[in-house]
Amino acid sequence: MSSSSNKTKQSPSFLTFAAVNNSQLKVLGIITARGGSKGVPRKNIKLLAGKPLLYYTAIPALNAKSLSKVCLSTDDAEIAEVGKSLGVDVPFLRPAALAEDATPTLPVLQHALNFYKEQGEVFDAICLLQPTNPLRQTHVIDACVNKLFEQDLDSVVTTLKVPYEYNPHWVFFEQDNGELKLSTGGTEPITRRQALPAAYHREGSVYVTKANVILEQNSLYGKRVGGYLLELPCPINIDTMDDWAVAEKYFEENKVNG
Numbered sequence: 595m596s597s598s599s600n601k602t603k604q605s606p607s608f609l610t611f612a613a614v615n616n617s618q619l620k621v622l623g624i625i626t627a628r629g630g631s632k633g634v635p636r637k638n639i640k641l642l643a644g645k646p647l648l649y650y651t652a653i654p655a656l657n658a659k660s661l662s663k664v665c666l667s668t669d670d671a672e673i674a675e676v677g678k679s680l681g682v683d684v685p686f687l688r689p690a691a692l693a694e695d696a697t698p699t700l701p702v703l704q705h706a707l708n709f710y711k712e713q714g715e716v717f718d719a720i721c722l723l724q725p726t727n728p729l730r731q732t733h734v735i736d737a738c739v740n741k742l743f744e745q746d747l748d749s750v751v752t753t754l755k756v757p758y759e760y761n762p763h764w765v766f767f768e769q770d771n772g773e774l775k776l777s778t779g780g781t782e783p784i785t786r787r788q789a790l791p792a793a794y795h796r797e798g799s800v801y802v803t804k805a806n807v808i809l810e811q812n813s814l815y816g817k818r819v820g821g822y823l824l825e826l827p828c829p830i831n832i833d834t835m836d837d838w839a840v841a842e843k844y845f846e847e848n849k850v851n852g
Contacts, residue, residue, distance in 0.1 A: 621739055621802070622717040623661040624706050625651050625682060627725050628693040629670025633834040638668075638725050639676050640838075643845040647832070648673065650728035652680040657732040660739035661721055667706050669693035685709065703808050719743075719804045722814075726832045727799035728841060738802045738822045748816025749803040753823050756793035763790055797824050798831055 627638040627648055639646040648666075655664045666677035669688040677684045686709055692702050703720055710717065719742060721735060738750045758764075763784045766774035776783060784790055800822070807816035830841050844850070 619719070619743060620662040620715075620717045621660055621719045621721055622706065622710065622805075623655045623658065623664035623721045623723055623735075624703060625655065625664065625666045625677070625723045625725065626699065626702055627666060627668045627670075627673050627677070628688070628697075629668065629673055630693065630695065632695065634832060634838050637832060637838070638670075638673050642728060642838075642841060643850055646676050647725050647728060648676055649680060651723050651725045651730060652677065652682050654730050654732040654735060655721075655723055656681055658721075658735040658739075660736045662717070663715075665706060665710075667702055685713075700808065700812065700814055703803075703814070707805055707809060717805050719802060720808060722801040722803070724798065727797075727830065728832070728845075729826065729828075729830055730799040734822065734824065735800055738800045741820050741822060742802045742804070745820055746818075747820040748807045748811075748818045749801065749814065750820040750822055751802075751815075752797040752800045753794040753821040754797045754826065754829060755823070756795050758787050758790055761790045761793050794821055794823065797826075797829060799824075 625648070629636070629638075631637045634640065638648050641647075642650070652664070652666075655661060658664075663683055665683040665685065666674065667686075667688050668674050668677065668684070669690055669692070671687065674684045674687060688702065688705065691697075692705055699722065703722060707717060707720065719739070721739060723730065723735075734752060738752065741747065742750045756762075761784075762777045763780070765777040767777055769775055801814060803814055803816065807813055828840070828844050830837070830844060832838055832841055
């Protein structure tokens with residue numbers, strides 16, 4: 595196993611934390627970055643605008659006042675070394691069984707929480723940060739954590755508005771018999787665009803969840819989910835080489851260099 599002497603940051607200082615609970619609330623930032631990415635080989639350490647993709651997640655996380663510690667969960671020694679060089683905690687190499695193509699995110703988060711628990715360090719919540727979203731900003735991380743505790747939610751996720759033409763009240767599923775059924779379960783679609791209720795979808799750059807929901811309810815979301823709406827000119831989620839090309843073009847045109 596690899597280890598890192600990354601210094602744990604001081605407890606959050608913003609007002610809402612103190613107002614919600616007099617005791618110190620600890621949030622663990624978890625960056626997930628396995629070595630076996632298929633769509634973009636070695637993408638987590640592939641250079642984007644001169645820096646490894648991991649950089650664009652590590653730095654906003656380390657700058658977030660709401661995160662007590664930021665750790666990297668990876669199965670790959672090279673990615674671990676890059677993580678250490680960026681200043682994140684790398685206290686273990688993730689077991690191979692938790693780094694397969696079909697491995698869900700939840701057991702990866704449970705593994706990290708349980709590792710720290712065995713070391714005597716317990717967290718109130720986790721903040722999942724995936725390197726595939728390189729435009730994440732520090733203030734968004736802090737705002738999501740803030741909302742989780744301020745509204746006593748089980749989880750908070752970043753969201754984007756669903757374009758009206760894809761609103762659930764206008765979306766159909768095809769049945770086995772070839773008939774179409776509204777995704778809402780209704781019998782008639784709403785006819786006027788102006789009458790459509792706002793709909794949102796996961797954006798993917800920040801997930802904040804209370805630790806007991808992860809460990810005891812075996813859920814990334816829980817029952818009470820809040821959203822933090824983003825307005826991005828060019829949402830980027832890198833899973834394929836086409837996505838990588840979009841990211842490169844955006845970074846070049848907007849002079850993004852970290």
